Amino acid sequence: MSNAAVADKPVSTLQGATLPKWSPYAIAGGSIVVAVLIGLLGSLDSKIQWGLIAAILFVVGTYVIAARVEGSRQAKDRIATSLVWVAFLLAVVPLVSLLWTTIARGVKVLDIYFLTHSMGVVGDTEPGGGIYHAIIGSLEQVGLATLIGAPIGVLTAIYLVEYGQGKLSKAITFFVDVMTGIPSIVAGLFILSLMLMWDMQPFGFAGSCALAILMMPVVVRSTEEMLKLVPNELREASLALGIPKWRTILKVVLPTAIGGITTGIMLSVARIAGETAPVLLLVFGNPFINNDPFHGAQASLPLYIYQQFAQSAGSGAAYDRAWAASLTLIAFVMILNLVARGIARWKAPKTGR
Amino acid sequence: MAKRIDVSGLTAYYGSHKAIEDISMTVEPRTVTAFIGPSGCGKSTFLRTLNRMHEVTPGGRVEGKVLLDDEDLYGHAIDPVSVRREIGMVFQRPNPFPTMSIFDNVAAGLRLAGSYKKSELTDVVEKSLKGANLWNEVKDRLNKPGSGLSGGQQQRLCIARAIAVEPKVLLMDEPCSALDPISTLAIEDLIGELKERFTIVIVTHNMQQAARVSDRTAFFNLAAVGQPGKLIEIDDTERIFSNPSVQATEDYISGRFG
Numbered sequence: 001m002s003n004a005a006v007a008d009k010p011v012s013t014l015q016g017a018t019l020p021k022w023s024p025y026a027i028a029g030g031s032i033v034v035a036v037l038i039g040l041l042g043s044l045d046s047k048i049q050w051g052l053i054a055a056i057l058f059v060v061g062t063y064v065i066a067a068r069v070e071g072s073r074q075a076k077d078r079i080a081t082s083l084v085w086v087a088f089l090l091a092v093v094p095l096v097s098l099l100w101t102t103i104a105r106g107v108k109v110l111d112i113y114f115l116t117h118s119m120g121v122v123g124d125t126e127p128g129g130g131i132y133h134a135i136i137g138s139l140e141q142v143g144l145a146t147l148i149g150a151p152i153g154v155l156t157a158i159y160l161v162e163y164g165q166g167k168l169s170k171a172i173t174f175f176v177d178v179m180t181g182i183p184s185i186v187a188g189l190f191i192l193s194l195m196l197m198w199d200m201q202p203f204g205f206a207g208s209c210a211l212a213i214l215m216m217p218v219v220v221r222s223t224e225e226m227l228k229l230v231p232n233e234l235r236e237a238s239l240a241l242g243i244p245k246w247r248t249i250l251k252v253v254l255p256t257a258i259g260g261i262t263t264g265i266m267l268s269v270a271r272i273a274g275e276t277a278p279v280l281l282l283v284f285g286n287p288f289i290n291n292d293p294f295h296g297a298q299a300s301l302p303l304y305i306y307q308q309f310a311q312s313a314g315s316g317a318a319y320d321r322a323w324a325a326s327l328t329l330i331a332f333v334m335i336l337n338l339v340a341r342g343i344a345r346w347k348a349p350k351t352g353r
Numbered sequence: 354m355a356k357r358i359d360v361s362g363l364t365a366y367y368g369s370h371k372a373i374e375d376i377s378m379t380v381e382p383r384t385v386t387a388f389i390g391p392s393g394c395g396k397s398t399f400l401r402t403l404n405r406m407h408e409v410t411p412g413g414r415v416e417g418k419v420l421l422d423d424e425d426l427y428g429h430a431i432d433p434v435s436v437r438r439e440i441g442m443v444f445q446r447p448n449p450f451p452t453m454s455i456f457d458n459v460a461a462g463l464r465l466a467g468s469y470k471k472s473e474l475t476d477v478v479e480k481s482l483k484g485a486n487l488w489n490e491v492k493d494r495l496n497k498p499g500s501g502l503s504g505g506q507q508q509r510l511c512i513a514r515a516i517a518v519e520p521k522v523l524l525m526d527e528p529c530s531a532l533d534p535i536s537t538l539a540i541e542d543l544i545g546e547l548k549e550r551f552t553i554v555i556v557t558h559n560m561q562q563a564a565r566v567s568d569r570t571a572f573f574n575l576a577a578v579g580q581p582g583k584l585i586e587i588d589d590t591e592r593i594f595s596n597p598s599v600q601a602t603e604d605y606i607s608g609r610f611g
Contacts, residue, residue: 231448233446233448234448234450235409236409236444236448237444237450237511237514238450238461239409239437240404240406240441241437241438241466241514241518242434242435242436242437242462242467242518243465243466244434244466247466248465251461251465252452252461252465255452256450256451256452347452
């Protein structure tokens with residue numbers, strides 16, 4: 001080919017050198033191999049160090065290779081992409097590791113017997129026993145807390161979005177924000193001070209009250225955001241039909257937002273289901289089954305986990321029970337989340353033809 | 354059934370901002386009255402004062418009188434909810450309730466606002482959908498969501514929803530501005546039929562539309578941005594478009610405005 005022929009062919013301004021599609025995978029594989037080699041040769045014990053070295057090699061390698069082949073703009077684009085991937089993996093690793101550890105250790109004693117029996121007279125260091133009493137306690141306390149917290153929270157949000165103007169609503173918004181930041185132990189102490197004033201012994205409902213305090217601001221905030229998303233045109237359309245405001249809210253606004261509101265409530269339930277501090281203060285814990293949340297100490301799952309770890313003096317049986325209870329708690333929260341998603345999908349405004 | 358509206362000395366505010374000033378006019382029963390004028394001149398605000406929707410906006414308040422067959426809508430014992438049952442409204446953007454089916458959308462006014470007999474509900478829905486020229490298109494999918502319809506169909510669904518409660522007056526705030534010409538034609542035909550039963554007031558930016566559908570036309574204008582809008586003149590549509598008595602009207606209609 002002569003030089004003239006090359007000159008005749010117009011050079012495209014749109015084309016440039018491009019790395020093949022598989023190059024990110026190749027660079028990732030290469031960095032892992034190099035990292036493993038460095039780890040073995042440098043006799044680094046921790047696998048975490050190997051992973052971090054691989055991550056750094058991947059980011060740097062991507063940038064250098066892309067800069068040589070494609071140019072600096074594409075290299076910057078690729079480094080951004082690779083940073084996002086590395087950050088994602090760094091975030092996922094602890095999550096997966098936590099789930100894996102909990103499942104691996106939790107399944108040892110998790111069976112029907114474990115779920116249907118209490119600790120009763122089983123000593124903390126002995127094998128056997130179960131979490132039935134803790135499940136009952138958790139369900140009752142969280143259920144009662146939701147019965148108190150969710151309606152108050154949703155109604156507060158309705159007031160703020162649909163009615164509130166001026167100073168009162170600003171004050172409520174401010175206090176809701178303050179409440180969001182209340183540490184759970186403080187909510188527990190608040191209820192405890194009330195109990196001491198009336199000279200009461202620990203009981204499940206006291207814990208529910210503290211949990212409701214923790215739950216309310218979360219429900220208010222999420223419901224408020226959901227109600228604000230409902231277009232004003234729907235409210236006006238309803239009012240213009242001569243529908244009173246309260247029925248407009250009940251029949252038009254709430255159904256439109258119900259999916260998001262349910263999700264918000266479920267997330268706040270998931271949050272309070274794992275609270276230990278107020279339960280420790282107010283419900284105290286109880287190895288026996290107590291079905292009555294209004295009289296006597298109860299157990300709850302997070303409290304059970306804490307007590308099994310703290311009071312077992314290194315006994316393997318207690319550790320196994322604590323892990324199994326953790327797994328039950330995670331499963332409980334996960335099921336709640338799935339239910340919330342199901343409700344949200346089922347109730348969401350339909351767009352099909 | 355259709356009622357007459359008498360407005361005298363009406364002024365509306367948004368907070369401290371005066372949006373329209375001292376408007377007086379009469380809307381005869383069983384006629385179509387069109388409001389035309391440049392953007393921001395207060396046509397829509399004025400329309401919303403006629404069924405007390407203006408006060409739904411935060412800071413909205415009204416001075417003056419609106420008589421519906423000699424009853425002052427702003428009298429102290431008047432319930433705005435009852436006013437809105439008598440004076441229905443169709444909005445600029447079609448806004449069917451997204452959680453409800455086509456049937457429930459049309460039935461919403463009856464179910465949520467008033468007393469109704471269950472046996473009548475089906476008839477009323479069918480009658481209203483027929484009245485809005487939508488029945489043939491949706492009769493096989495009444496329990497499908499209303500938001501699945503096309504824009505023009507949704508707007509006719511909103512009209513069916515508004516006429517299902519048998520209002521005396523129907524207010525339309527630029528009902529065709531979001532629609533294509535064919536849907537617009539369908540709605541304009543519908544307005545021609547509806548005026549046999551209702552008093553209709555329509556806000557439009559489209560002067561040809563005002564000329565096509567209305568019997569009377571009112572021209573609104575504002576002296577400058579930030580000034581309140583005023584009614585310049587109201588007259589028979591033919592006269593407004595052929596020989597208006599105010600120069601500003603002629604300038605606006607012939608495109609020499611501004």
